[in-house]
Amino acid sequence: MPRELITICVGQCGNQIGSKFWDFALREHALHARDGRFDDAMSSFFRNVDASGDMMPVGSAIRSLRARAVLVDMEEGVLRSVLRSGLGELFDQSLTVASTSGSGNNWAQGHCSYGPQYGAAIRECVRRCAETCDSLQSFLMVHSLGGGTGSGLGTYTLGLLRDEFPDVFRFAVSIFPSEEDHVITSPYNRHVRPVPLRTR
Secondary structure (H helix, E strand, C coil), X not given: CCCEEEEEEEHHHHHHHHHHHHHHHHHHHHHHCCCCECCHHHHCXXXXXXXXXXXXXXXXXXXXXXXXXXXXXXCHHHHHHHHHCCCHHHCCHHHEEECCCCCCCCHHHHHHHHHHHHHXXXXXXXXXXXXXXXXXXXXXXXXXXXXXXXXHHHHHHHHHHHHHCCCCEEEEEEECCCCCCCCCCHHHHHCCCCCCCCCC
């Protein structure tokens, strides 16, 4: 049986790219698995639950899919649009962490202010998501290095994962801003040294 992977989308960019990832994953699986069964490949990224929320085993018919995902943003607009989209039912709303004021495209605001303020909530969401896994293999974090939440809170979250789950692999999809980015702080945010990643 393949081991599970939890995706953590942080910030506006991370959640927008993450929502495209989930759409692509479902379309790709539908092309190759036409029998409507919850198979090993799908179980790496999704849970299959019945009407009461109980998990269905691999090999059963697909009832209702739930992404193995934690969504984090300090501006609730993007999260709200993801949860209200056609893919909204994939996500467990109790595994989201949101605020209303945003990080103002400031790495320090995301890392030094929101990190300590929301770190416990993020840790709890990740822990609860991990409890649904039989054999958690890795985390995949999607975030940007140009803004405040994705860069600052994103690097804080990577450090949190390192401390809380030292034996679980961590992979990061880090989106760099273009040279002509309109956000004045982007060059500073992307040159901040992130937390060193150790896979073991």
